[in-house]
Amino acid sequence: MKITMTEIVERALTGKPCSEREFDIRLSKRARELVKEYGISYDPANPVPRDFGLANSVFKAGFQLFCELGVYCTSTNRIMSFSEEEVRYALKHAPAEVWFGEGIDRRALTPRKPEDKRPPWCFLGAAGAPVSSEQILSILVESYAKIPQANSITTPALTRVRGVRISPGTPLEILGAIETVRIAREAMRRAGRPGLPIMNLVATATTDSSLISALNSEFGARSSDGVLVGILAELKTNFALLNKAFYAKSLGFRIAGELGPVYGGYAGGAGETAIVTVAEHLMGLMVYQADWYLAFPVHAIYTANSSRELLWVRNISAQAISLNTNLLSLYLSYIAAGPMTEMALYEIAAxxxxxxxxxxxxxxxxxxxxxxxxxxxPIEPKFAAEVAYASTRLSLQDVNELVKQILPRYEDKLKNPPLGKKFQEICDIETGRVSREYLELVTKVKKELSDLGLPIE
Amino acid sequence: MRKMLEEKYFAELREAIIAGDVQRARECAEKIVKEGLDPLKAIEEAIQPAAKIVGEKFEKLEIFLVDLIMSADAMKAAAEVLTSAIKAKRPLKPVGKVVIATVQGDIHDIGKNIVAALLVANGFEVYDLGVDVPALKIIEKAEEVGADVIALSALMTSTMRGQKDVIDMLKAMSIRDKYIVVVGGGATTAEWAREIGADGWAETAPEGVSLIRRLIEEKRGVKP
Structure with a gap:
């Protein structure tokens, strides 16, 4: 039988006591041992591996790590444990399709497989990046909604509301969260796509109270939107996060387990980070009863995930999840460079x-x-969607060769990436129209990528 | 003979620290004291170079956070033995005291933990207050321990204002100049640090440690 939210909380309250430090060290050591036991090795020469035996080992190691370690609740300093049978049962009964959106923009998110010819679900936009005003948020979301491939929107996060900098846990945060939803809905209506779902409700809300406030339908939130519930690195949660999951679930929102294991952090190296990525998918399934998953393994020093190691971690863990489960997983790209730089476009392409x-x-x-x-x-997500559609015509081997040619164009700049220009310097703040200079740069890079073998128009 | 003994034990201590072997590092420090070797010299020639190597290895991600923490623990264990031996003769001036915390409203701690571990590894006295810490609590701790530096972390754009709140409160209490205040974390930038009146910002943990070291040097007018 499925574990109820009440049982989840009970496990957090009565699980085995453990210090947080002990849990962190145990996780790091066990991940390292499992990488050895399963013979998982990172191959820098092939950032896009095509070794399904390796992908299956990554899955098995991640599964074992999750079942052996459990999840740490920082509110109670206890470990929530799950048996292998419980996890297998939950995997077997995990939703294999989830519907998002309304009207003609209503779509089903379904699982994909490696080298799948079907296009991916394109969740496009800002990924919660900060914007300084309601006006910029509005014009950006309108532009995102005009991208034909967009299945859903990821809004920016407001840093100020009515010109005042938002402070967490205050009414300003609640106001910011409410305004984000209200403005985004209005912007999508202006773009002619009022039914598009927002899948990162609510980027501006950090605390449970502000998220819960902003999920009120009075302000435009719909249960056909997605709500992100974060996993603390690594394999940790707390009651504020469980409050978010419990409330959003009760209203029927589509919950995502949001996981960003840190390469170089407690997860460790590439192999370890890949298996922790798998384990944290399972944590989303068991602890938050997630409907879908948002994964973004990230580099401890670069704080992006376009480096060679992170490409490998992303790709092998994605293959592990895709081959072994029906979990609806999306991977989020963080790039180091700023807009209107060649580097940003190369990072996105890779x-x-x-x-x-x-x-x-x-x-x-x-x-x-x-x-x-x-x-x-709006250019970066639009370009990403075009790359995504073009890539469905390629094999893993093709893309491995492509990425091997793209990486040398930017990897030595990851430590000090160019920041490019601000939205206001590139786009018309009233209309969102993009400068000719940037469009020409995109055309130039597309031509290069096409010459390298990516069938992009 | 004494020189050879020094070289042997100092090398052993360096190796134990780099390997993150707490037990071996402590035992090695005890042997140094027992043999009557200079404990201050052991700190300067074994612990400090080992700390530098560990920091460099982490910066290149040749080692990871858990290794860094174990090395910091090994350093701490050895330093405790050596400093108590020094204290018996003369007081040892600390490199610097740092109160570090993730600001109120933010529950993310990995970045902060890395900085704290690297600071310990570099011989700083570190008071880690954890996550979601109110401004006043941070300031009270800094006052209590006589900190040189207040280091503030925030991952989210929605929580970075907590860093400004600490600086504003220090100003309101007329004690802003007593402390070096540095900020960092996923959401923050050099521009933000300037805007809120912080003394410095660093993008990565190793840069953060170098920044704190430099700011202390500048404030004291001497090398720490």
Whole structure:
């Protein structure tokens, strides 16, 4: 039988006590041992592996790690444990399709397989990157909704509301979260796609109270939208996160287990981070009873996931999930460079092409690490969607060769990437129209990628 | 003979620290004291170079966070033995005292933990207050321990204001100049640090440690 939310909370309250430090160290050591036991080795020469035996080993190791370690609840300092039988049962009964959106924009998110010819689900937009005003948020979302491949929208996060900087846990955060949903809905209506779902409800809300406030339908949130519930790195949760999951689930929202294991952090190296990525998918399934998954393994130093190691981690863990489960997984791309730089487009091309052939769907794109205010435009997600569609015509081997040619064009700049320009410097703030200079740059890079073997128009 | 003994034990201590072997590092430090070797020299020639190597290895991700933590623990264990031996003769001036926390509203701790571990590894006295820490609690701790530096982490754009709140509160309490305040974390930028009046910002943990070291040097006018 399915585990209820009440049982989940009970396990957090009565599980085996453990210090957080002990749990972190246990996780790191066990992940390292499992990588050895399963013979998982990172191959820098092939960032897009085509070795399904390896992918299956990554899955088995991740499954074992999750079942052996459980999940740490930082609110109670206890470990929530799950048996192998419980996890297998939940995997067997996990939803193999989930519907999002309304009216003519209502679509089903379904699982994909490696080298799947069907296009991925395109969850497009800002990936929660910061914007300084309601006006920029509005014009950006309208532009995202005009991208033909968009199946759903990822909104930016407001840093200010009515000109005042938002502070967490205050009414300003609640107001910011409400405004984000209200403005985004209105912007999508202006674009002629009022039924498009927002799948990152609500980027501006950090605390459980502000998320719960913003999920009120009065402000435009719909249960056919997606709600992100974060997993603390690594394999941890707390009651504020469980509050979010419980409330959103009760209203019928589509919940995502949002997981960003840190390469170089407690997860460790490439092999370990890949298996922790698998384990955290299972945590989303068991603890949040997630309907879908948003994965973004990230580099501890670069805080992006376009480096060679991270491409490998993303691709092998995606193949592991895709080959062994029906979990509806999307991988989020964080790029280091800012808008209107060749590097940003190369990073997107490498990440998106490889993850699409690895058998999952996409969220694109966190530009300039989704860190720098207003450093984003509608061009990056649009370009990502075009790369995604083109990649469905390629094999893993084709994309491996392609990525091997793209990587040398940017990997030495990851430590000090160019930040490019701000939205206001590239786009007309009233209409969202993009500068000719940027469009010409995109055309130039597309031509290069086409010459390298990506069938992009 | 004494020189050879020093070289042997200092090399052993360096190796134990780099390997993150707490037990071996402590035992090695005890042997150094027992043999009557200079404990201050052991700190300077074994612990500090080992800390540098560990920091460099982490920066290149040749080692990972758990290795860094184990090395920091090994360093701490050895340093405790050596400093108590020094204290018996003369007081040892700390490299610097740092109060570190993830600000109120933010529950993310990996970045902060990496900085804390690297600071310990570099001989700083670190008071890690954890996550979601209110501004006043951070300041009270800094006052209590006589900190040199307040280091503030925030991952989310929606929580970075917590860093500004600490600086604003320090100003309101008329003690802003007592502390070096540095900020970092996923959402933050150099521009943000300037906007809120922080003394410095670093993108990565190793850069953060170098920044803190430099700011202390500048404030004291001497090398820490």
């Amino acid at each position: 990440q998106i092409s490889s993850i699409v052939v690895s058998g999952v769907s996409i969220e694109a794109v966190g530009v300039a690490k989704a860190r720098h205010e207003d450093r984003l435009t």
